Amino acid sequence: MPGVVLKALAKRYGDVGAVDGLSLEVKPGELLALLGPSGCGKTTTLRLVAGFLAPEAGEIWVGDRCLSSPASVVPPERRRMAMIFQSYALWPHMTVAQNVAYGLRFKPGLSRGDREARVREMLRVVQLAGYETRYPGELSGGQQQRVAVARALVVEPEILLLDEPLSNLDANLREEMRFEIRRLHETFGNTTLYVTHDQAEAMVISDRIAVLKAGKVAQTGTADDLYHRPRTRFVAEFIGRTNVVDGVAVARDTVAHLNVRLRVAAADLAPGSRVALSIRPHQVRLGAPGDAADGANSFRGSVRRAAFLGDSVDYEIAVADSDLVLRAAAAPTPRLPVGAAVGLTIEPAACVPLAESDLS
Amino acid sequence: MDRSIPVWVGAALALVVLMVLPLGWLAWLSVSGEHGTTLTHYRDVFTDPALRRALWNTVVLAFWVGLVSVAIGAPLAWLTARTDVPRPGLIRGLVLASFVTPPFLGAFAWVMLAGPNAGILNTFWRSATGAREPLLNIFTMPGLIFIVSIYTFPYVYIMVANTLALIASDLEEAAAILGAGRLAVARTVTLPMVLPALASGFILAVLQALALFGSPAILALPAGFHTVTTQIWSLFQFPPKVEQAAAFSIPLLLATALLLQVQKRLLGRRGYAAVGGKGGQRRTIPLGRWRWPALGACLAVMSCAIFLPYGVLAKAAFSRAWAQPLSRDNLTLGNVTFTFFDYGSTRAAIVNTLELGVMTACIGAAMVAVLSYVTNRKLVIGHQVVAFLALAPVVVPGVVLAVGLFIAYTRPPFVLYGTLWILFLAYLTKEMPVGYAQADATFRAIPADLEDAGRVLGAGRLRILREITAPLAKSGIIAAWCFIFIGVIRELSASILLFTPNTKVMSVVIFDLKEEGQFGAISVLGLVMLALTFATVALVQAALGRDVLGARR
Numbered sequence: 085m086p087g088v089v090l091k092a093l094a095k096r097y098g099d100v101g102a103v104d105g106l107s108l109e110v111k112p113g114e115l116l117a118l119l120g121p122s123g124c125g126k127t128t129t130l131r132l133v134a135g136f137l138a139p140e141a142g143e144i145w146v147g148d149r150c151l152s153s154p155a156s157v158v159p160p161e162r163r164r165m166a167m168i169f170q171s172y173a174l175w176p177h178m179t180v181a182q183n184v185a186y187g188l189r190f191k192p193g194l195s196r197g198d199r200e201a202r203v204r205e206m207l208r209v210v211q212l213a214g215y216e217t218r219y220p221g222e223l224s225g226g227q228q229q230r231v232a233v234a235r236a237l238v239v240e241p242e243i244l245l246l247d248e249p250l251s252n253l254d255a256n257l258r259e260e261m262r263f264e265i266r267r268l269h270e271t272f273g274n275t276t277l278y279v280t281h282d283q284a285e286a287m288v289i290s291d292r293i294a295v296l297k298a299g300k301v302a303q304t305g306t307a308d309d310l311y312h313r314p315r316t317r318f319v320a321e322f323i324g325r326t327n328v329v330d331g332v333a334v335a336r337d338t339v340a341h342l343n344v345r346l347r348v349a350a351a352d353l354a355p356g357s358r359v360a361l362s363i364r365p366h367q368v369r370l371g372a373p374g375d376a377a378d379g380a381n382s383f384r385g386s387v388r389r390a391a392f393l394g395d396s397v398d399y400e401i402a403v404a405d406s407d408l409v410l411r412a413a414a415a416p417t418p419r420l421p422v423g424a425a426v427g428l429t430i431e432p433a434a435c436v437p438l439a440e441s442d443l444s
Numbered sequence: 445m446d447r448s449i450p451v452w453v454g455a456a457l458a459l460v461v462l463m464v465l466p467l468g469w470l471a472w473l474s475v476s477g478e479h480g481t482t483l484t485h486y487r488d489v490f491t492d493p494a495l496r497r498a499l500w501n502t503v504v505l506a507f508w509v510g511l512v513s514v515a516i517g518a519p520l521a522w523l524t525a526r527t528d529v530p531r532p533g534l535i536r537g538l539v540l541a542s543f544v545t546p547p548f549l550g551a552f553a554w555v556m557l558a559g560p561n562a563g564i565l566n567t568f569w570r571s572a573t574g575a576r577e578p579l580l581n582i583f584t585m586p587g588l589i590f591i592v593s594i595y596t597f598p599y600v601y602i603m604v605a606n607t608l609a610l611i612a613s614d615l616e617e618a619a620a621i622l623g624a625g626r627l628a629v630a631r632t633v634t635l636p637m638v639l640p641a642l643a644s645g646f647i648l649a650v651l652q653a654l655a656l657f658g659s660p661a662i663l664a665l666p667a668g669f670h671t672v673t674t675q676i677w678s679l680f681q682f683p684p685k686v687e688q689a690a691a692f693s694i695p696l697l698l699a700t701a702l703l704l705q706v707q708k709r710l711l712g713r714r715g716y717a718a719v720g721g722k723g724g725q726r727r728t729i730p731l732g733r734w735r736w737p738a739l740g741a742c743l744a745v746m747s748c749a750i751f752l753p754y755g756v757l758a759k760a761a762f763s764r765a766w767a768q769p770l771s772r773d774n775l776t777l778g779n780v781t782f783t784f785f786d787y788g789s790t791r792a793a794i795v796n797t798l799e800l801g802v803m804t805a806c807i808g809a810a811m812v813a814v815l816s817y818v819t820n821r822k823l824v825i826g827h828q829v830v831a832f833l834a835l836a837p838v839v840v841p842g843v844v845l846a847v848g849l850f851i852a853y854t855r856p857p858f859v860l861y862g863t864l865w866i867l868f869l870a871y872l873t874k875e876m877p878v879g880y881a882q883a884d885a886t887f888r889a890i891p892a893d894l895e896d897a898g899r900v901l902g903a904g905r906l907r908i909l910r911e912i913t914a915p916l917a918k919s920g921i922i923a924a925w926c927f928i929f930i931g932v933i934r935e936l937s938a939s940i941l942l943f944t945p946n947t948k949v950m951s952v953v954i955f956d957l958k959e960e961g962q963f964g965a966i967s968v969l970g971l972v973m974l975a976l977t978f979a980t981v982a983l984v985q986a987a988l989g990r991d992v993l994g995a996r997r
Contacts, residue, residue: 134621135621160621161620166621186619239623
């Protein structure tokens, strides 16, 4: 099972650089999500890997084969990959079984019986046994999705590519299919590249996530890494909700926003430089005014707005004597009314300094 | 009670009378004898060897026209829809031009181009090679098939191009990534998906060939053979054998209805719009070094359908002798003055044509607007029947319709024969499906929500129609008007049976002039007809903001 290596890929559409010096490694057997807002180049990257597009610079390697370079591109049909399309791209004139069996036609050395057995087995795995003779038009969205998955997996591809495969499903089904795709990945262990703009989807499904911005990789890491140790404002805001506090370093480990001072754990800041901090809402702890924990950053503030979300309450807290407004996620009880005076506590470890500027 | 109801019911009833009267009489007369019902007319018709030959000729003609139209239309559609062939807009424009060119004009032009004796191409061939035999003889079955095909292939083109435009590239890429090479993708994915459109384009082309009167009359009669339509026409010549003509019309009617049913089935099966949601981009296939040869092939086809015929019409219109080279002595405006001032019936015919065109288009557009509104919003009980009736004339070839109208309106309660009204009814009936289809598409694109939103705020239905629906539907209805107008000014096959000396129209005069060998005058009138047609097409394009052939750019 080979991995995929992308080396400084570039592809332009007219004047727009859709992919602009992108480097990435997908390890053998790993499921890597390409995550980013629309227009960040993630689909272009996937189509480059699939061989539908030729790069203008850079190379794509699978194992020890160089599949794409500006000089030559191995055509899609000889890449031993499979792809699941956003539209599913099921052929409406073929039955479910014919759709799934299609890729096996191009595998030498398979008898008709072998093929039928593999199609049957794969349809069982995706829970579509009994649907062999239906046409795609006669299936629900979720079932069509499963056919698309079966069609891609049955050929045992070296590399599996998925292009926003869940974006056409409704919310419930989408949640269910996330776990289903993860389960299938754990069963088959294909090296997989998964394009999505949905951060929750990327976090559930993938081993690692590459966050893309403007045709480049902004940060790569596990969901945990990206959430707790974002390197840029873009990543911090794209993965989950966060408070970004702009300030100036007044000591190696302290950032000041006007007269609010925040201590930062394990940092080596250059005093006088501008620093932005990311603080996750659930790490802003609320208590009685005047509460202070040892070594933590403590402030007074008042509740400006509160929204009950069921398993938590989303507060906006105005920090006293400053223009700073922080969002805090707290347990539903005790409920704090709007206008209530509160004490805020933020551990230094929860203040993550971000790179001064984003890649762009 | 809703005050708008009489409008809907009235329009629906008018449609019923319009459709049922002629076809009912046609069917009735075909089986009525002096003593009650009889099948003798059918027996007479189908045992007469001459009529059986005409039937067989029609089958041969229609089948080959279908095949040739597919052979021309399908590759052209693929080139313009899916490849990077140069100037796709030009090719589409030329296909459109061929679509709206009256086929009988094309046939006339090709008589001048490839008539065995004086045809320009044959003269050229003889002088170039010294041969004595003509290169081409247009007065033959292959000649007829060729002429009909070059003006019929746009039906296949439209079907295939619009289908190709629906097939997302995803579907082909999905096959490629699973290991299918280019040929395998075309064979296993693209072709099967276009097949219903191909077959249905084939059927549309066959139907055109079945119903056509002008080209066979111009090319087959001099060659000494008949088709069903020319045969029906000759049964109407003095002394008219109306019952036999009716009996001979019925099989044509049934064949058309059957073929259309098959076509509907083909298109309905499995539906070929891509399943699943988004995506669905279409990417063009690079032709590489075949780009310019491909354009050349397209232009070669188009020179048969457009450049050569239009050229020879223009030449003949302004020269004393059309077969002679264009020199200063040969140039003249004499044909123009002859056509408009000396020849008796021309001016009256142009006036009649325009009058009928405008009247039919106005009343027709109003009717299809109301009818399609009724069927789209389901305003009367039996709205499905209304939709069916509005589209039903598609199955009635012009000649057959004329026979029905002739029978229906030469006897009480409506005696209209000899007036323009019978032509008006013929045109209104014949163009109803085209207009209805256009109006139907228009209303389908206007969600009922837009109207309901107004009604909730307190406006009545008629007010909503005036203030909300009409402005939104305007361009679509103008397009319907234009389609009907274009259909009327070129109509020949029904007119040829229904005209009387006082009610000639342009197409009939052209046909008369041909009997007299007045090619110059024919060309002048033909150019007038083409100019009218293209001006109207330009109006549609402006109204719709897209080209008439259907697919968005």
